Amino acid sequence: MKESMTNRIKQEQAHKTQELQNQLSQCTNALESSEELLEFASRTMDIKEPEEFTKAARQIKDRVTMAAAFRLSLKPKVSDNMTYLMVDFSQERQMIQGLKFLPVPKAPEIDPADCIVADNCVTVSWRMPEEDNKIDHYVLEYRKTNYDGLPRVKDERCWETVDDIKGTEHILSGLKFDSKYMNFRVRACNKAVAGEYSDPVTLETKALIFGLDNTSSHLNLKVEDSYVEWDPMGGDSTIESGQHYWEVKAQKDCKSYSVGITYKTIGKFDQLGKTNTSWCLHVNNWLQATFAAKHNNKAKALEVAVPDKIGVYCDFDGGQLSFYNSETKQLLHSFKTKFTQPVVPAFMAWCGGITLYTGLQVPSAVRTLQKAENGLSGSSSSLTSNAQ
Structure with a gap:
């Protein structure tokens, strides 16, 4: 040839x-x-x-x-x-003219009313403005912000991405809500090209965020933002209203620790549960293991196993302080009182340390238990009081 x-x-x-x-x-x-x-x-x-x-x-x-x-x-x-x-390209020309190109997908629409924020999870739902059977998958992006709307330029954070979502709904689980809001946006993709992002929506992510206040501790105390060793310690955020939840986990070798709440008037050398302005659960692993609820220098032994992680629920307006096994949501003990001053999360540890988990919403299981028990289950009349 x-x-x-x-x-x-x-x-x-x-x-x-x-x-x-x-x-x-x-x-x-x-x-x-x-x-x-x-x-x-x-x-x-x-x-x-x-x-x-x-x-x-x-x-x-x-x-x-x-x-x-x-x-x-x-x-x-x-x-x-x-x-x-x-060269005769007539056949190829005819084939090219017969091609059908995929159009660019339109931007999806997120309806905040269809989105759910609960249990430190966010369910984001969206829909296409018109039916498009060529969509292959969706890409969801989210970022945290402290502003009700798009983040300010100086406070702008990077988008985090979840790719290859096949449906029009996605659940983000295990989130730490350490900001007041979160922004969300989504775009559709076919096998050829990705479309424009949807208009961002902002969802409120309410949760109690606090660290440890080293000014409230003993001089020999080792304090990090969410870790403490030795003696009483208060949080750096006050609770004046609403319902809040946080969790505490002790080191395996921790000999003794307490977790609860107190008024800010407690002294550096006061023990939690020894005053009428502090409420706590106390775990003692020295010679004989004990697990007790303490308030106003009174104690009630608890006939349950000490969990690896303790969940603390505070309903300031309802005068309720409850402790739960964070894994099973078993109610360990409840205090019923009337708070007359703002309170702060409080902790105490000897010969070991404890770690805090904040930015958590009140779990749905805890809300359900509170309604079912009406705030009475696990309470002791000898520990119920009006703190002044």
Whole structure:
């Protein structure tokens, strides 16, 4: 095939070269004839005899009429097109014209009313403005903010991405709500291209956020933002209303610790549960393991196993303080009182440390238990009081 095409090209080249050479030769001959005719006409102008001049003029007329220069075309007889090498793309053109391209998906719409924020999970739901059966998957992005709306430029945080979502709903679980709000946006993708993002929506993520206040501790206390070793310690955020929840986990080698709430008036050397302004659960692992609820220097032994992590629920307006097994949501103990001052989360540890888990919403199971028990289950009349 290659040799045949090469021979064909050489033959075509030889033929066209010969044609052009012939045409060039004809033009050269015509040019020479024209030059001779011009020279003859120039000499005729010098003839004095009328009869001779008339005869010469007639000769010039005949020669001009028969001159080859007036019958030649200056356009080349051949072109440089190789017509036999042209490819027929008609079939391919027809195939291309028959292609149906996927359109860019439209931006989905997120309806905040269909979204759910509960148990430190966010369920985000969206819909397409019109049905599109070419959608392959969705991409959900979210970020935290402390502003009701889009984050300010100076406070802008990076979007986190969840890819390859097949449905029009996604649940983000295990979140730590350490900001007041979260922004969400989503876009649709087909197999060819991704569409525009939806308009961002902002959802409120209420939860109690606090750290440890090292100014409220003993000088020998080792304090980090959510970790404490030795002696009483208060949180850095007060509770003045609403329902709140946080969790506490002790180190395995911790000999003794307490967890609860107190008024900010407690002294650095006061023990939790020894005053009428503090309520706590106390775990003692020294010689004989004990687990008790304490308030106003009174204690009630609890006949339940000490959980690995204790959940603390405080309903300030309802005067309720309850403790739960954070894994099973078993109610460990409840205090019923009337808070007359703002309270702070309080902790105490000896020979070991405890870790705090904040940014948590009140679990749905705890809310259900509170309604079912009406705040009475696990309470002791000897520990129920009005703190002044």
